[in-house]
Amino acid sequence: MTDLKRLTENLEIPKQLLDNRWIALVFLLCLTSCELDKACSTSVKISFLNRSTSSSRITVSNGLDSVIIDATGNSKVGKELCFSESIRTDGNYWLKLSSPQESKFLAFGYYSNGMPSEKEFQITWVNDSVKLKSIPSDY
Incomplete structure (x- = not known):
């Protein structure tokens, strides 16, 4: 047997x-x-500070992945924007900000060969303007 x-x-x-x-x-x-x-081994932190009195929605994208942040007035929210291993191109980010009063759309930043140059973007919304600050990566 x-x-x-x-x-x-x-x-x-x-x-x-x-x-x-x-x-x-x-x-x-x-x-x-x-x-x-391992799907999100590389990412960029998106910090959104809403200094307006109204609620806002922000969408940030690298062309393949995107994050949507809903923030009430005078609040701060953070999320991670993933770069999958399949992104091997150069490109930029885009941002769409919507509030009851208006919408804004703008392109910003840069990534190369699917690798972000920044580890974080700090985005501040104050009534009628958007302020972007990039924090460089350590590598």
Whole structure:
């Protein structure tokens, strides 16, 4: 009697669990879950300070990923804008700011070969103007 048969008979392990398809499926699930953690290995922090009295919505994008921030008057919110491993181009960011009074759209910043030059953008909205400050990366 083979070792596999002896193991399944003595321990009463269902034969389906030892089937190669189940082992392959478990391996694939483990591999996929590890890859999902690496999906955002590079990112830029977006800090939004709303110094106006009204609520605002800001959308920041690098062309492939975007973050949407809803901020009430006189509040600060932060999010991460991901750069996936598949971005290997040069480009810039764009910003759309909407409030009950107006909307603004502008392009800013720069990234090269899918790597951001900044680690953070601090965006301040004061009634009728947008102030951008970039914090350079350490590398």
